[in-house]
Amino acid sequence: MRHRWVVRAGAGAALALALGLGGGTAPARAAGPGPIKIGVIAEESAIVGQSISQGAQLAAADINAHGGVNGRKIEIIVYDDHSSAADAVRAFQRAAEQDHVKAVVTTFISEVALAVEPWAARLHMPTITPAAASDLISKQVHDNYARFKYMFEGWLTAPDLALAVCDSSHDLFVKQLHMKTAVIMSEDADWTKPLDDGMKTCLPKAGLKVLDEIRFNPDTTDFTPIYNKIEALHPDVIETGIAHVGVQPTVQWHDQQVPIVLGGISAQATNPTFWKDTNGAANGVVTQTGTVAGLAITPETLPVAAEFVKKYGHFPAFTGFTAYDAVRALAGAMQRAHSTNPDKIVAQMEKTDMAGTLGHYGFYGRKSPYTHALRYGTDWVSSVFMQWQNGKQVCIWPAKLCPNKMVFPSFVKSVHLAAK
Amino acid sequence: MLALQILIDGFAISALYGLGAVGFTLMFGVCGVLNLAHGGIMVIAGLVGWWAAANYGAGPYGGAAIGTLAGLLAAYVTYFVVVRPIQRSRTIPRAEEEIFLLTGTLLWGIMIQVGSDYVFSNNPVTMRAMIPGVMHIAGVRTPRNEVLIGIVCWAAIGLLTLLVNRTRLGKQLLAASINPRGLTLLGFELSRIYLVVWTIYGLLAGLAGVLLASFIGVSSANAGALTASAFTIVILGGLGSVPGSLIAAYVVGYAETITAYLVAPTLRPIPALLILVVVIYVRPQGLLGRR
Numbered sequence: 001m002r003h004r005w006v007v008r009a010g011a012g013a014a015l016a017l018a019l020g021l022g023g024g025t026a027p028a029r030a031a032g033p034g035p036i037k038i039g040v041i042a043e044e045s046a047i048v049g050q051s052i053s054q055g056a057q058l059a060a061a062d063i064n065a066h067g068g069v070n071g072r073k074i075e076i077i078v079y080d081d082h083s084s085a086a087d088a089v090r091a092f093q094r095a096a097e098q099d100h101v102k103a104v105v106t107t108f109i110s111e112v113a114l115a116v117e118p119w120a121a122r123l124h125m126p127t128i129t130p131a132a133a134s135d136l137i138s139k140q141v142h143d144n145y146a147r148f149k150y151m152f153e154g155w156l157t158a159p160d161l162a163l164a165v166c167d168s169s170h171d172l173f174v175k176q177l178h179m180k181t182a183v184i185m186s187e188d189a190d191w192t193k194p195l196d197d198g199m200k201t202c203l204p205k206a207g208l209k210v211l212d213e214i215r216f217n218p219d220t221t222d223f224t225p226i227y228n229k230i231e232a233l234h235p236d237v238i239e240t241g242i243a244h245v246g247v248q249p250t251v252q253w254h255d256q257q258v259p260i261v262l263g264g265i266s267a268q269a270t271n272p273t274f275w276k277d278t279n280g281a282a283n284g285v286v287t288q289t290g291t292v293a294g295l296a297i298t299p300e301t302l303p304v305a306a307e308f309v310k311k312y313g314h315f316p317a318f319t320g321f322t323a324y325d326a327v328r329a330l331a332g333a334m335q336r337a338h339s340t341n342p343d344k345i346v347a348q349m350e351k352t353d354m355a356g357t358l359g360h361y362g363f364y365g366r367k368s369p370y371t372h373a374l375r376y377g378t379d380w381v382s383s384v385f386m387q388w389q390n391g392k393q394v395c396i397w398p399a400k401l402c403p404n405k406m407v408f409p410s411f412v413k414s415v416h417l418a419a420k
Numbered sequence: 421m422l423a424l425q426i427l428i429d430g431f432a433i434s435a436l437y438g439l440g441a442v443g444f445t446l447m448f449g450v451c452g453v454l455n456l457a458h459g460g461i462m463v464i465a466g467l468v469g470w471w472a473a474a475n476y477g478a479g480p481y482g483g484a485a486i487g488t489l490a491g492l493l494a495a496y497v498t499y500f501v502v503v504r505p506i507q508r509s510r511t512i513p514r515a516e517e518e519i520f521l522l523t524g525t526l527l528w529g530i531m532i533q534v535g536s537d538y539v540f541s542n543n544p545v546t547m548r549a550m551i552p553g554v555m556h557i558a559g560v561r562t563p564r565n566e567v568l569i570g571i572v573c574w575a576a577i578g579l580l581t582l583l584v585n586r587t588r589l590g591k592q593l594l595a596a597s598i599n600p601r602g603l604t605l606l607g608f609e610l611s612r613i614y615l616v617v618w619t620i621y622g623l624l625a626g627l628a629g630v631l632l633a634s635f636i637g638v639s640s641a642n643a644g645a646l647t648a649s650a651f652t653i654v655i656l657g658g659l660g661s662v663p664g665s666l667i668a669a670y671v672v673g674y675a676e677t678i679t680a681y682l683v684a685p686t687l688r689p690i691p692a693l694l695i696l697v698v699v700i701y702v703r704p705q706g707l708l709g710r711r
């Protein structure tokens with residue numbers, strides 16, 4: 001009997017492990033009276049999360065070097081949320097109630113941002129997410145403005161990301177490579193639902209017929225069945241919507257020599273470490289991103305990138321730039337409001353109109369269904385598309401910024417088939 | 421065609437599951453230790469192997485060797501720092517030793533996970549395939565590396581079977597699993613046998629870790645899931661039964677692959693959990709369990 005009990009206790013423990021229990025939050029620094037404090041809540045052990053706190057700290061250092069906000073310095077307090085909604089909410093409460101931060105920059109996971117949003121409303125805390133893309137975040141602001149107006153999205157929402165995919169696919173795949181068909185392959189997450197819906201609507205208009213939409217569990221490690229299913233449909237391009245996964249589907253695409261172009265949005269592929277993580281299997285992968293090394297989208301891009309490399313020793317993930325801009329937008333709003341009153345900060349945030357690192361930076365207004373989300377467009381932030389080419393992230397779209405041509409490994413036969 | 425695809429794809433993944441689980445079940449059978457740090461040890465092997473290959477030019481084979489040794493080292497640390505002190509403690513009652521071992525290895529597994537989070541970040545990494553390229557098996561395009569993994573797994577499992585069934589040392593292991601007290605009465609040193617088991621276990625878990633890293637990649641975040649998957653397989657097969665674990669590995673591997681191909685890739689992890697629940701209710705001793 002004893003063993004039977006051990007089996008049950010062990011099974012419980014194993015299930016707890018599988019569900020990823022454990023962990024806690026800890027603030028990085030104690031508080032002081034003078035400076036304006038901004039909380040940064042993200043997952044420090046993820047490259048995308050680490051770039052958030054690093055970008056925010058870089059922005060604070062730059063603002064402070066130029067005299068701070070109305071004479072007060074900005075201080076960043078970093079909290080690790082392990083990408084857990086519960087940890088993030090706890091850190092948020094602590095930031096607001098104990099550490100008395102005046103604004104929060106948080107998370108790259110939509111589910112976490114959606115958990116934090118009601119707390120931003122309750123605690124009247126100006127909050128911006130530098131990467132979470134679910135349109136629900138800004139929809140809530142639109143539907144219940146008085147309550148949720150404290151929330152901002154500092155990166156493109158999923159419907160706009162879908163537009164970016166379609167706009168670039170039209171230029172790159174349809175016009176240059178004469179492609180006609182696509183399959184959508186997305187992880188099952190909050191941000192990909194509106195992304196898929198958007199792509200299903202706009203890809204046909206861009207000239208790509210959508211043959212199928214395949215959604216899979218973000219815990220998936222073996223992508224062979226998915227690639228087989230897709231291959232049977234003979235599409236010219238796979239438009240991905242992946243962020244929780246990235247290394248595995250890319251390596252398996254390469255190792256199994258799936259003969260179809262991999263495009264769309266692969267958030268991990270935007271990491272500068274992705275080439276090494278995949279041992280070069282990334283060669284030929286196309287993805288949407290914020291910018292690439294050496295590309296001057298605005299006069300701000302290159303100096304900030306150089307500072308980042310100098311301070312942290314590597315080029316940031318795109319969240320390094322969006323977090324930098326988020327802190328600058330918050331500081332600018334506080335400066336113009338001459339106050340750290342949350343309602344005044346929000347009113348000024350709405351008027352944000354600045355040269356960001358990734359483009360002209362501002363938010364949609366109350367009439368837009370995506371109130372307080374980052375504006376998309378050629379005059380605003382349009383994002384860029386890049387391709388991994390022999391260890392380098394090469395910018396391939398939009399054409400006026402990136403004249404480079406696409407190059408695919410020889411096993412990607414859909415490129416030649418479509419051209420015929 | 422689809423059936424053949426499922427057969428080939430499921431074979432490699434099941435072989436890998438089997439390799440990961442045999443050491444785990446051997447450990448329980450002989451030493452009575454359910455090592456909940458199992459996934460952590462596999463992850464260390466994969467991460468260190470990747471790191472040696474990517475940053476120090478160890479090459480795919482050098483990386484695999486270094487990774488396997490790292491797995492062995494991690495197993496030794498688990499034994500000497502976590503398990504042996506509990507087994508030797510005079511303050512822990514014998515009756516409670518198992519729960520202490522469970523808790524101890526569980527906590528150690530979490531420490532490994534958080535530690536490798538800190539050192540390597542939780543970004544998944546993959547080791548370079550030992551043999552690149554693809555081959556066609558009856559029309560199914562299969563990566564050569566996948567075939568190699570299947571062969572290596574079965575070679576390792578075959579060697580283990582030979583060791584257990586054909587050598588003097590193996591007989592001692594079997595005896596220790598059936599009647600440890602009898603073995604000590606015959607003048608054998610149990611702690612020496614335990615050390616042998618931990619060595620075998622470390623090599624198997626390390627090898628499984630590097631093969632996993634070259635097949636589907638590893639990340640510190642996988643540690644818990646890998647332990648859970650080994651646990652599911654071992655419970656299904658019968659705790660302590662090596663052949664049971666192998667059968668169970670194939671049941672779980674194929675159940676997952678068939679679900680992914682025929683139902684939906686999203687539901688892939690579900691059958692393993694359902695099987696675990698059913699087994700605990702209906703046949704807690706597992707398919708070939710002795711206890």
